Structure formats: C-alpha cells, structure tokens
Amino acid sequence: MYDAKKLKEIEEASAGWAEKTAALVAxxxxxxxxxxxxxxxxxxxxYTPLSESDLDYMEGxxxxxxxxxxxxxxxxxxxxxxxxxxxxAGFATAEESNKRYKYLLEQGQTGLSIxxxxxxxxxxxxxxxxxxxxxxxxxxxxxxxMDVETLFDGIPLDRVSTSMTxxxxxxxxxxxxxxxxxxxxxxxxxxxxxxxxxILKEYAARGTYIFPPTPSMRVITDIFSFCSQHIPTWNTISxxxxxxxxxxxxxxxxxxxxxANGIAYVEAALQAGLKVDDFAPRLSxxxxxxxxxxxxxxxxxxxxxxxxxxxxxxxxxxxPKSLMLRFHTQTAGCTLTAQQPHNNVIRVxxxxxxxxxxxxxxxxxxxxxxxxxxxxxxxVQIALRTQQVVAYESxxxxxxxxxxxSFLVERLTDEIEQRAQAYLDQIDENGGAVAAIxxxxxxxxxxxxxxxxxxxxxxxxxxxxxLNKFQQEEAPPRNLLRVDPAVGESQVTKLNQVKARxxxxxxxxxxxxxxxxxxxxxxxMPHIIAAVRCYASLGEICDILRxxxxxxxxxxxx
Amino acid sequence: MTKKxxxxxxxxxxxxxxxxxxxxxxxxxxxxxxxxxYTGLRQTPEQIVHAAIQEGVxxxxxxxxxxxxxxxxxxxxxxxxxAGASDILVIGGGIIPEEDIPGLKKAGxxxxxxxxxxxxxxxxxxxxxxx
Numbered sequence: 001m002y003d004a005k006k007l008k009e010i011e012e013a014s015a016g017w018a019e020k021t022a023a024l025v026a027x028x029x030x031x032x033x034x035x036x037x038x039x040x041x042x043x044x045x046x047y048t049p050l051s052e053s054d055l056d057y058m059e060g061x062x063x064x065x066x067x068x069x070x071x072x073x074x075x076x077x078x079x080x081x082x083x084x085x086x087x088x089a090g091f092a093t094a095e096e097s098n099k100r101y102k103y104l105l106e107q108g109q110t111g112l113s114i115x116x117x118x119x120x121x122x123x124x125x126x127x128x129x130x131x132x133x134x135x136x137x138x139x140x141x142x143x144x145x146m147d148v149e150t151l152f153d154g155i156p157l158d159r160v161s162t163s164m165t166x167x168x169x170x171x172x173x174x175x176x177x178x179x180x181x182x183x184x185x186x187x188x189x190x191x192x193x194x195x196x197x198x199i200l201k202e203y204a205a206r207g208t209y210i211f212p213p214t215p216s217m218r219v220i221t222d223i224f225s226f227c228s229q230h231i232p233t234w235n236t237i238s239x240x241x242x243x244x245x246x247x248x249x250x251x252x253x254x255x256x257x258x259x260a261n262g263i264a265y266v267e268a269a270l271q272a273g274l275k276v277d278d279f280a281p282r283l284s285x286x287x288x289x290x291x292x293x294x295x296x297x298x299x300x301x302x303x304x305x306x307x308x309x310x311x312x313x314x315x316x317x318x319x320p321k322s323l324m325l326r327f328h329t330q331t332a333g334c335t336l337t338a339q340q341p342h343n344n345v346i347r348v349x350x351x352x353x354x355x356x357x358x359x360x361x362x363x364x365x366x367x368x369x370x371x372x373x374x375x376x377x378x379x380v381q382i383a384l385r386t387q388q389v390v391a392y393e394s395x396x397x398x399x400x401x402x403x404x405x406s407f408l409v410e411r412l413t414d415e416i417e418q419r420a421q422a423y424l425d426q427i428d429e430n431g432g433a434v435a436a437i438x439x440x441x442x443x444x445x446x447x448x449x450x451x452x453x454x455x456x457x458x459x460x461x462x463x464x465x466x467l468n469k470f471q472q473e474e475a476p477p478r479n480l481l482r483v484d485p486a487v488g489e490s491q492v493t494k495l496n497q498v499k500a501r502x503x504x505x506x507x508x509x510x511x512x513x514x515x516x517x518x519x520x521x522x523x524x525m526p527h528i529i530a531a532v533r534c535y536a537s538l539g540e541i542c543d544i545l546r547x548x549x550x551x552x553x554x555x556x557x558x
Numbered sequence: 559m560t561k562k563x564x565x566x567x568x569x570x571x572x573x574x575x576x577x578x579x580x581x582x583x584x585x586x587x588x589x590x591x592x593x594x595x596y597t598g599l600r601q602t603p604e605q606i607v608h609a610a611i612q613e614g615v616x617x618x619x620x621x622x623x624x625x626x627x628x629x630x631x632x633x634x635x636x637x638x639x640x641a642g643a644s645d646i647l648v649i650g651g652g653i654i655p656e657e658d659i660p661g662l663k664k665a666g667x668x669x670x671x672x673x674x675x676x677x678x679x680x681x682x683x684x685x686x687x688x689x
Contacts, residue, residue, distance in 0.1 A: 118574060122600075129602075133633075137626055207574070207600075336673075447582075450582055451585045467674045483625065
C-alpha cells in the first residue's frame, strides 16, 4: 500500500526506533517478556505499514458488500440499519416464555431467540424418565404443536424473525413453527428466522445429539432442500463456533472447526444432489465474542474472508449470497464470573463492541447473573441496554468497518486466517470434519486448550478481575430466577390432555408414514409436518426416527 | 512403600452437555496423581452409582450446569445408600445457586464447587477428606 521509497524510509526509522526502545526496555523492563493474544498469537510491540507491506487491498480487503467480504457483507452495514438485537430466552412453560418474549419486544428487541429445555433438545417428551428434573430448566419445554401455538400467541410471525436453538430435532420444531404460522394465516414463504440445526458441533462441543452422523446429515440436507422450495428466506442452519469456544477452544480453533463443519454440510448437500447456489445463500453462522478485543474483531473479519474463498474456490459458488458469511454473535458466557458479578456488564460491553466492529448481523449480550442461573428480567434489561448504548451512543456504527486498515487488526486478520487454514488442511487430510470428530481429534484439541487456559488462570498469568486478582468478600446474589419444580408436572398434564383430545388414528397413520419415509430416501419434512399437524408429540416423532436411525454413541477422549 | 492412588469417578448426570468443567477437573486430578474414570455425558443416577461400585472408586465428582442438580444429586445419594456405598466421598460442581447448597449437603454431598473455583482447591479437598 506504500511505494518502495516510503517503505524504505519507514524501515530505517523503525530500526532506529526499535534500537532506542530496546535500550529503554533494558533499563525499565516491560510488564512481560513476551505478549500474545488469547489464541497465543505473538504480539509485537508496535505495528507499522511494514507489518502489512504485502497487503493487496483489492485482493485481501476489497469493499464492503463485495468479495472477499473482509470489510462486511453489506455495502452500508450499520449506516443502513443496526444489527438485530436478539436475546436468547426461554424457560419453564410456553406461557411463561411467551410473556418474556412480549416483554423483550416491548423493550425494543428486534428479533426472538428461543431457548428450549434439554428434554426438548434431545427429543424426549416431558414425561420421559430421563427428563426428570430437567423440564423447563434451561429453556422452554415443548412437547407438541400446542406448546408452540402458546409460545407465539399474540406474536405475529410475519413480523418477527425467530431464531431457534434446536439441533437434533430441528426438523420437528421447524415443522411446528410452520404449522403455528399457518394457523395465524401466515404462509411459510413469509417466515423469517433461523434454526441452529448444526449437529456436528453437538458431537464436538455441546452434547445434544440424538442420531449418528450419517442419518443426521440426511435430515439436515432434507431441511436445506425443503426450505429452498417452501421457506426461501429461512436460515436453514447456523453453523456454530459459539459452543466450540465456550468448551474451551481458542479463537483460531473456533474459526477452523466451525468452517470445517461448514465444509462438511456443503459436501453433504452436494452429495444429496443439491446445487450449491440453491442452498448456500441460506447458510448462516454463529460466533462467540470473547475477551481479547482486537483478536475477536479480527477473527470475524478473517472468518468472512476465509469462507468466501472456500465457497468460491473450492465449491465454485457463483451467487454472491453463497459467498457471504453472515453471522450471529453471542458474548462469551464462559468469561462471566460469579465473583463481583457487576464486572460482567463491562466484560459484555467490550465483547459486544468487538462483535460490532467485526460486522455481526445480530447480537445477544449476556446478562451479568448468568454464572448463577438463568438471567433475571432486570439483568436481561441491562444486557439489552448495553447493545443499545453501543448502537445509539458510541458512534462506532456510523462508518463501515472502522478497524479496517489498522496495522494490528489487518495483521491479526491474516494470522488467524492462515492458522485456521492450517487446521482445515489437517482436517481435510484426516478425512474431513465428521471423521475428525469420530476420531476425537476436535474434542481433544478443544479440551486441551480449555485446560491450558485454566492453568494460566490458576498460575495468575491470566488475570481475571475479581477472581484471581482484586478479590473482595461479598454476599451471595439475590433476585435470581428460579424455575418452579412444578413445571415438570404441569407440562406432563398438558401433554396428557393433548393426547386425550387428538385423533389417535391419524397420529398412528402419520407416524407409520414417517417411519416408511425414514427407511427410504424421500424428503422427511412433509411427513414430519403431517405428524406435527395431528399433534404427534416431539418424543413420539423422535422415537420413530431413533428406531430407524439408531442413536449416537460418543467417543471417549479422556 | 507407595501410597495407593485415589480413584475418582467423574460424572455428568442428566441431559446437560456442558463438559468443559468436568474435563478440566479430570485433567487436574490426574495431574495430582489420582486415577480418574470419566463417565461421559447423559448418565442416569443409576448408571453413576453402578459405575462407582463396579470401579471401586473412593470419590464421585459430579457436574451439572442445567439446574437439574436439585433432583439428580440427592437421587445419587439415595441410590448409594441403598447400595451400601455411602462411604464414597461425593462432591459436586456446576451452576448451583448458593441457597441450594445447604440442602445438597444435608443430602450427603460433601462439597459444592462453584464457578471460579481453582482446581487446586478441589484436589486439596479430596486429598484431605477421602477415607
């Protein structure tokens, strides 16, 4: 970006500065011998044009809304409109969660994000023995279409976009959403939203898997295919690095393992006969915003460029939308401390800012009390206000990619891309993401990074304010949200009522047809929708699929 | 004479998939010289008690972040008593509200380690309390 003569000048001046500074440091040492990012990328004392002297602006950065999308996926970014403010929420019953959603919408939230309880996420009804103690705890309990109708009661589904954190049974919840919309008079073509639908990171990091990889990938590609015809503006998957990072990975591993999973989904869809530009525009991503501010902003930029290159060069995608990595961000839950929880508001602010400077499309900001329990209403409000302050007051949203051209951030963007690419090459050599998960490679990489981080905290090398430095005595927190244990029983009662009222013969017939379809190769979605429509329960549908597909058994990595 | 190694069953009861904490504990206990058997995810209380007895462990270390500890932890204690294995030292960790801790201790869980606990504290507790 500089001519040779200018670079020469800078080089000479830089050498002189380095020499003088070295003499100074010899007398007055810096805080540490070496500095590095959280991902252990070494950091120089100073970045100058020399650090990026080989950067080709057009090839490496280009313009927002244009390949390789390093500077953002839209030409105007937040000058056009802010990111979607989307707080992940849900607990207890559909009635309770419906109230929380309406509250959040009244507070200025612009999209919904549904948290389901663990039995729902693993395809068990609330009356299943394994559901005991878990119903309604980490999200809302859904057993049948009736619960989803209640969940969105009074919320017009043609006017909100809804993200659902549901993976193994994503097809069932999507079917319930489509049917609920139909009852509101909203055709599926007008629905906007996202299902997480990312099973590979469940095996690697999050744990709510049901079926083995092969049939799971079939369900996912069936969803891609169905949505491209019937719900064209639905994000059919949210390929998630968030949980990989929460499980302990570094920023580089987060990018690498997420994109490796992305590659596996694209390959599965191509193998199923889909055309890349028919499904790739609806792939979306989900990343973590962690503590190392510049590394995080650079990470988002690097992920965008890397994905654009993969889609263009490896898969020959032509549609610009296929090349764009659009993503949701959530601030890092694992950085929240139970000690001095008010400090979490500041952590979340920094993390949110890094995501905005990284060009996120939507954002969830964590609540300060999440190291204790699900967030209270007050804590959620502060979290939402945090992003509103970033959006409306800080001024950072008034120009596109304000960090672009920073010597440091461009250097880090390159570094993260290169290091992630090295992992991708290694995963390719081992047979791709599915094989790497089945071999336990990805899980081991993540858990070893987690342990290394823990040791750094315990040795004091990594300071966490209020935890291992600046500690103080404090009283336990008050006003925590508690889910009433009676939710389990009331949910079972509701399920029994639904079962008593529905047309039993229609359910049996729909489930039989679903079973036949699962044994064959037809698209599963129409059969799942038919089963949902006559109020077959989530557990009943998943049991049919378990019977045909079998269940995943995790590999041991310890 | 070499001291017999402490044997620990690290367990994830319930449906919760958050295993970062328990895996870090596994590494730390091994580094401290203990033998650690990790159950993996989604264990029922019955499976945990069965494994503990089968493996002849001195300690069960359970982790739950889903809020289901109020049901799962006491259930493990009941089953241990039924099996005549109440001498096993049982500890827990995860996202557990302060106000739940007295009830869990009454049920026989000897210690609860919350977020931010150094692994060295868990190691020390086990070394000092295992019979």
